[in-house]
Amino acid sequence: MVSERIGLYIEKKHISYYAFENSIGASRGSISKAVKDCKSIGSNVLEKIISVYPDLNPVWLLTGEGDMLLDRDNEDGVNRYYLKTDSTVDIQQVPLYNAEAVAGIIPLFNDAKQTQPIDHIAIPNLPKCDGAIYVTGNSMYPLLNSGDIVLYKIVDDIPNSIFWGEMYLLALTVGGEEYITVKFIHRADKEGWVKLVSQNPDHQDKEIELSAIRALALVKASIRINAML
Template sequence: MPAIKQLFIYMKANRIRPSELEKNIGLSNGYLKTQLNRNGSIGENIINKIVSYYKDLNPLWLLFHQGDMLLKKEKDTPIENHSISLNGIKLENSISKKTIEIWLELSDFIMEITDVSMEPKYTKSQIIVGKKVMDKNLIIYGKDYMILTAEYKILRRIQKSNIDNSVLACAYNQNVWQEGNLKNILLYEPFDLNLEHVNELYEIVGSICKH
């Protein structure tokens, strides 16, 4: 279940109106219902504002459906049935709750995957974590990045482009159209992206998925 749906469960249980939460953390009126109707994701900045204001809300429950909705004073406990990948190294054992909280705190970008364009590497409901790239000249080809432009936010592997001052944005999903004029053409074709149109760029350094 996406984090936005978890948030609405929390609000209903605690009799918090969407408009009230939006006002408390500085969101525009109607934002939450719009995201809910679109089955959209909640950005890292908004999540931080929510859990900072509503201190009883368990961020692990909100993001990973783990533990109780409301925080309790308890010892650090392992998070079962999850695997964590950091800089390409997978840790399959139980994850410390405190480890996840510290890891998320040190990140610059957190997002829940909502589509299949990057399968099989990234699957729906998986959480990705990124570090902000301050200098676009330091892009490493072959690595995965969250790309933010004025028009869209998209996760892609970046490769070298034949066009000056551009990169080639590639998906992992290699499925093709099965019929019609587009038959045998990739569903998610690579595309050239001019770096001048990139407002923010985050290198994906890790992910958390539930088994």
């Protein structure tokens, strides 16, 4: 059943039904209900899903044959993450920062104008970005590798501006220690808490108080450099 396979894809991508429905312009609850009740999904919606999620194999989606995900690399080496409301910029110079040199992303986000970037990145037709930093760790592998670059848009009103299920760069304080990480943010069962979800299945999800997030930015794109050794 096509709706069942859509549910498997959403589960594989670790995104919420709300974020998925929002990204394709579907009404809230329409996809989750279709998956739950094994109902058919209109061809216009399927076309939108395939256009928004180019890694989804349309043959698998429609017939169940082959692999769920297409093995395809972007020609320019950039993975782009678009929201339905994103508008792109023809060309922009995105500053690349060394987060360690400025003692984390909190001071960087608070006053980026006072921080000297180590370089600038110019990529056409991206959503507006505030900056870029290198990723460390493997919690988002294989979507992100340690050493990849993420381009981000700063979130100023953290409690009211989270798109559930999307990928974020965040600084958080847990047990008196400060951490910088990239995670999907999902709703938690407890009021005032959120769930941080990794792409790497070896990393467990973690629920934290929303107030523990000290700085937040929506990941708009990532860059991976593949070098021959």
